[in-house]
Amino acid sequence: MREAEAQVQNVSKIGRLGELFLQKGLLTPEQIDQVAQLQKEKKLRFGDAALALGYLTQAQLDQALGEQFGYSTKSLINGSAAPSLKFFYFPFSKEAEEIRRLRSELLLKFSAQEKIKLAMVSAASGDGKSYMAASLAIALSQVGKRTLLIDADLRGGSLHEYFSLGKPDGLSSVLAGRIGLSDAFIQLMPNLHLLPAGPQPPNPLEILRAPRIRELLESCSDQFDAFVIDTHAASKASDAQMVAHQTGSVLLLARTDHTYIDELRQTKADMLAAGVEVLGTIYNQHEDDGASGLAPFSWMFRLVSRMFRRKN
Template sequence: MIFQEKETEKTDHSSSAKVGRLGDLFLQKGLLTESQVELIAAEQRQKKLRFGDAALNLGFLSQIQIDSALGEQFGFGSKDLINGKADSGLRFFHYPFSKEAEEIRRLRSELLLKFSSQDKIKIALVSASPQEGKSYMAASLAIALSQVGRRTLLIDADLRSGNLHNLFSLGNPDGLSSVLAGRIAAQNALIPLMDNLHILPSGPRPPNPLEILRAPRIRELLASCDNQFDAFVLDTYTSSLASDAQMVAHQVGSVLLMAMKDVTLLSDLREAKSDMQAAGAEVIGTIFNENSSGDGTGRLSRKWLSWVKKRLPYGSKRTASSRG
């Protein structure tokens, strides 16, 4: 599979994403007829509503369709990637005006403040148990950082079960394992996804992931890309199942923990925090993810467990459910 830097296409995407009027955009997409647009305009005037609210009142459009169109109108909504295609479950990309997207942007703002005195943002996403939404959050956060002009590299450092390449329909390309094993140069493995966003997939499954990730290999990789990127977001393997996340965190320096409602045990979360601190990494906070679908892509809660307070709640030994 050949991945290309499509400079001309990036320009086309930028210009096509900015559409002056929502009505025109929906007409272009074939989602509304001219007569429906006229009815919506009349509803707007009569009830003093926004275009989207009037369309909802009349039943012509869904909220999802309106959110997607607003994203295109303001230049960061659903559009083609430079390479691959964003999975429909990557809601931050497809529905940038959803409540979940707002929460991810809030997290982005907190991170920008946290790292304001540093030249680079380097963060590893870590979870104590599988299916807590860590990979989804890593991808969403990387996209969010790229949208505010930060040149961002999303790295899939889960060499055992990494699947970020599937989120972007990239096939099975070479990636981190190939780079760390010395098979290819890092620059040959980076895949452009959007303006200001590249991904380094996990690559072929190695027989010895922990050995390949050992220090200082990740640190040297980040240093080699230092002039090219402003932010590095790394996904990791489940911390309770192997020491890979510890090894990565040790070299990255900063960690965000993931916890999921009714899934994560507080005892496991404490242990993960302790492991990361023992590795010399700073745990800057924990994201509490409310998930109703069970696939790790549920909505992000407004409740933050110890965000930038560097302490976890003590008391009950577990969350509402014992599943983990």
């Protein structure tokens, strides 16, 4: 008993991070003592000392820091986050920093507006658009924005798969009048709700026609501060243009060495023709690392081109 109490006292001297690793079984009391010794000798942070000794990986450290500072949690109110959602599990990774940078630019852009409303649009499928929509919605919710993530891809929406929610009713069911809007919301986090796509209808474009999406957003405007809307690939149907027209703002997403520049230009032209403000273009790169999740690779977003239009 005395030995156990002594271990707890020693850990408390290291801090909550050391205690967290001990509870997770990632470090032994002996290893924590060695980390503490190196930390004192080299004047390092606890995590840096553990990395230097090879006791932890950067991924393990990032996840623990996220839990310690409240950025991340392994559990959702409903469902569970897919392992591929790096922003959720590794909030201190380089990818997460880029998404937070994008979030900051959006908050500045919409600072004079009452609500944040934007659609995520890409020319082709497989560009990481849905992944980015989910990550950005989580990021907005973490700064206190009551966020609604909407899957408006009625031809093959997959946002529910990122949260292991089965095949729930959703947007298509609401627009068809089969269920009420509030019944379709799925709460994921304290400030984050999802409106999934729902069953695939035979007439997606007709169901999404104006002003149905606009009226839907207005009907729940008092409940949310931000709306992030995923869409179908713009080069395959006019759904994205229809949704964006009712949203007013879009972020274009392109995948390096994958998206054809002519398709991207045409998508932008189509958005402008619909009276939509194109906030910017996100070019993303990916690393084929065989990670588990919804795709055989993990996305690494790099905002190498941010073309936000600012009014002088």
